[in-house]
Amino acid sequence: MVNEGEEAPDFELQSHDGGEVIKLSNYRGGKWVVLYFFPKAFTSGCTRETQEFARLWMNSRSWAWWSWA
Secondary structure (H helix, E strand, O other): OOOOOOOOOOOEEEOOOOOOEEEHHHHOOOOOOOOOOOOOOOOHHHHHHHHHHHHHHHOOOOOOOOOOO
């Protein structure tokens, strides 16, 4: 488990369309990375969490973010 203030371990994942392999280490050094996990798709908890995330996203449009669905 990573504690607050600790650097996350490197990992890689496939993009949603299967085209690109994304590595966390490619974004170290000044770029913000947001990993968004939700409890379970198509549940009320997922819906509420996603709505809150969308609200926060709209309030932070000046941030330099990349997102992968």
